[in-house]
Amino acid sequence: MLKERLRWGDPMAHLVKKKYPEPVLPNLGENEKMKESGFVIPQDIPNHSWLKRGLDAAPNRYGIRPGRHWDGVDRSNGFEKDMFKRTNEKQARDREAYLWSVFDM
Template structure:
């Protein structure tokens, strides 16, 4: 039938879009890095020193292969066109990447939907979730729905323990929110803290004794 596309066609189109984006990003990265880290070649340096500091001296860049005149020289018409072309490409890349990404996501969603049976039933979980998540500006319950979603996100986080402070441990792990306050451990952590505090007390006493006569 006219107007219908197969899942293979949609997947192929999504792959082409993603490949074009990768190539564009790679070209822009190479252009930027080539201009920033270009190194004058030895032949260009020799020719420039032989000809003297003239305004038409040209520097050959080893990485990018591009030539650049000295600052005193006026840019040629070709250089101006090349700069405008690069600026237009940067502008298109900056503004159009988001739209292309959204288009690729939509195509992948279409491919996923095409793998399902043509007839939709009431038990279709994806369709039910999509219809529930849609927000309509003229919906009188829109504010209530947004508040309900925020409350649902807050409920997903587990509550914290709010009782008396639990005994400390080496790892700083807090007690669970259902802890009843009864210490059922074998006292190992408590003995470690007692030994540590005793050691610090002995060290402090030894230090005070050593500086007492000073």
């Protein structure tokens, strides 16, 4: 029963199909008291997001695409960029070694 309850501010609520449809909760973030308190949960994709700008985000090792909870900015220490660079260099070196090995055939 508790798993099927609809909670305010749940970002994944629109993906769950309910057996018994419940009324949609009102957006309480529009309330003046909520705005004054500073507790506002954004419900839309920000304008600076990769999705709105139409660009591809930098790749990451998990293949996570930016959305409304992550803007796609790489705030890491550079490990993933170096990892992708090493992987691509190794693939290029292996491909070149293969082409050299079958050159005479």
